[in-house]
Amino acid sequence: MNNTEKLTFIEGNFTTEEAKEILQNVFATKIKFHELKNFSALERFGKDDPIAQSRIPALKKELQRMNEIFSWAEVHHKKLHLSSEIVISFIEE
Numbered sequence: 001m002n003n004t005e006k007l008t009f010i011e012g013n014f015t016t017e018e019a020k021e022i023l024q025n026v027f028a029t030k031i032k033f034h035e036l037k038n039f040s041a042l043e044r045f046g047k048d049d050p051i052a053q054s055r056i057p058a059l060k061k062e063l064q065r066m067n068e069i070f071s072w073a074e075v076h077h078k079k080l081h082l083s084s085e086i087v088i089s090f091i092e093e
Helices: 016-045 050-075
Strands: 004-014 080-089
Touching (some): 016 080
Antiparallel strands (some): 004 080
């Protein structure tokens, strides 16, 4: 296996509503992941998970920015091309 592997995650042309649905679900899943991770840390160790605490507001900010982009696209009757690649790199612990 290579040190870096790439996966095509999203690729295609979408209406604003389709793109919004796809990406809102992705962001919601990531936010929920970090909320659960933080909740677990609170229950197990009595303190917040610092990574989760920093990622949640960052993801919410990006979600807000995404909604602004989609609002603009709707007003201007634009279709959208989404392209997303996941890059997996192997690192030493």
